[in-house]
Amino acid sequence: MTPVKPAFDAANGRAATVLAEASTSGADGALGPSPSLKGTSSSGGVWAPGSGRRRQHEGACFLIGVAGGTASGKTTVVDRIMQRLQDSCVVMLSQDSFYRALTDQERATVDTYNFDHPDAFDTPLLVETLRQLRTGSAAEVPVYDFCTHARTTETRLVGPADVVVVEGILVLALQAVREMLHMKVYVDTDDDLRLARRITRDTKERGRDVAGVLKQYSEFVKPMFDQYVAPSRRHADVIIPWGKGDNSVAIDLITEHIRTKLQQPELKRIYANLELIPSNFQIQGMHTIIRDRNTSKEDFVFYADRLNRLVVEAGLGLLPFTEAAVTTPTGHQYNGVAFARQLCGVSIIRSGEAMEAALRACCKGIKIGKILVQRHTDHNDVIYEKLPTDIAERHVLLLDPMLTTGNTAVKAIQILKDKGVPEDRILFLTLMAAPEGIHKVCGTYPAVRLITSEVDDAVDAEYNLVPGVGNYGNRYFCE
Numbered sequence: 001m002t003p004v005k006p007a008f009d010a011a012n013g014r015a016a017t018v019l020a021e022a023s024t025s026g027a028d029g030a031l032g033p034s035p036s037l038k039g040t041s042s043s044g045g046v047w048a049p050g051s052g053r054r055r056q057h058e059g060a061c062f063l064i065g066v067a068g069g070t071a072s073g074k075t076t077v078v079d080r081i082m083q084r085l086q087d088s089c090v091v092m093l094s095q096d097s098f099y100r101a102l103t104d105q106e107r108a109t110v111d112t113y114n115f116d117h118p119d120a121f122d123t124p125l126l127v128e129t130l131r132q133l134r135t136g137s138a139a140e141v142p143v144y145d146f147c148t149h150a151r152t153t154e155t156r157l158v159g160p161a162d163v164v165v166v167e168g169i170l171v172l173a174l175q176a177v178r179e180m181l182h183m184k185v186y187v188d189t190d191d192d193l194r195l196a197r198r199i200t201r202d203t204k205e206r207g208r209d210v211a212g213v214l215k216q217y218s219e220f221v222k223p224m225f226d227q228y229v230a231p232s233r234r235h236a237d238v239i240i241p242w243g244k245g246d247n248s249v250a251i252d253l254i255t256e257h258i259r260t261k262l263q264q265p266e267l268k269r270i271y272a273n274l275e276l277i278p279s280n281f282q283i284q285g286m287h288t289i290i291r292d293r294n295t296s297k298e299d300f301v302f303y304a305d306r307l308n309r310l311v312v313e314a315g316l317g318l319l320p321f322t323e324a325a326v327t328t329p330t331g332h333q334y335n336g337v338a339f340a341r342q343l344c345g346v347s348i349i350r351s352g353e354a355m356e357a358a359l360r361a362c363c364k365g366i367k368i369g370k371i372l373v374q375r376h377t378d379h380n381d382v383i384y385e386k387l388p389t390d391i392a393e394r395h396v397l398l399l400d401p402m403l404t405t406g407n408t409a410v411k412a413i414q415i416l417k418d419k420g421v422p423e424d425r426i427l428f429l430t431l432m433a434a435p436e437g438i439h440k441v442c443g444t445y446p447a448v449r450l451i452t453s454e455v456d457d458a459v460d461a462e463y464n465l466v467p468g469v470g471n472y473g474n475r476y477f478c479e
């Protein structure tokens, strides 16, 4: 195992140089690489500029995949992204590092070996490496020797990192890799331009002749591009048109998105459908009171109601609106918006009913249905439900102050879906949520929006929130 050297010195612009090395030694759109032309594995397509600096953001890291055809400009795009993220710890991985070692037979006929096919890569190892980096750990990356077409005995330790950028022709084409990525980028460059660049690069930098480049291009690179790389474009979140000049607008948008994500709490980075109400001392103070075992029932209800109101208002703020202009008493026009109609609430019995007053206070005369489900069973045990008959036509504010394992919420949401409510019309409102519950709800229903005022630490062995609030229903209704 060899720790990656902190090769990045952004201040003097070494980034581009190191990336170029990585690219040269890699087999991007490999043309049945001639060993002597592939260089050594010294850079191995692994670049870890951030390894010499401390992570700026704790927790899981943000994974970006950059795909595109051979000579499309992937490494330049990665270079630009990394240069703009100098204040974070960024690691670049090349898919080329994960080439499978050739068998003796494949090595004997290496000129006809298809380096552009998915089978050429050790995808399970790449996925496992990404999984480790994604959870905020370091990972050992294989070092591929392009002369012998085998892995060396060395590995390189990379990460932990705030951001990992993995580039390669097939990173969006391989489903298992794609599913690891938080952001998928495709570099879209005209085919003729790519071929021209490829010929120039391989003849000037790798000593090939034009006929050889064209032969391999037509036999392997182009067919694999058509079959795998080009179709993977549809999986991209961002497609960057990349021609002769840099597309700095696209790079700005991508890096701003990454910056935003890095500043967000870890769960918010993972789930776009999670809405965390921005914390302040008022909110923390109210949570402090309701979580205190010595708080009286009267105070518990008072401050829980205040928090409920905040969560309800935050949920209402996510509903669609229409433009509306009104005239003020002094005759001036005010250009505003009109609320969405067709709402209803659904409370999960019993604690969810404690949020009804807050919803009624915000939405006069709103219809509120009820659901009671059995907690912690493998079955969808609906014990009771009473829902508005036209619920499928409404936006639904689902109320429950505590999200623990997420079992109850998932069952309640499934009931709403079974009644015909589209997922994207369901807002789940809660005061406090455990990470387990957030994973369960946001992961199971990516279009349902989950709004919470605080994220708790965990769930204990008795299925209580940690630190939690105790038995919310008892404290609100009984004690």
Ligand SMILES: O=P(O)(O)OC[C@H]1O[C@H](OP(=O)(O)OP(=O)(O)O)[C@H](O)[C@@H]1O
Pocket: 348, 349, 350, 351, 352, 375, 376, 400, 401, 402, 403, 404, 405, 406, 407, 408, 409, 437, 463, 471, 472, 473, 474
């Ligand atoms: O995410 P889960 O692990 O499913 O747990 C969450 C459920 O637990 C609480 O109800 P509780 O069992 O305390 O019942 P109550 O509301 O009737 O008091 C809470 O109000 C949720 O309904």
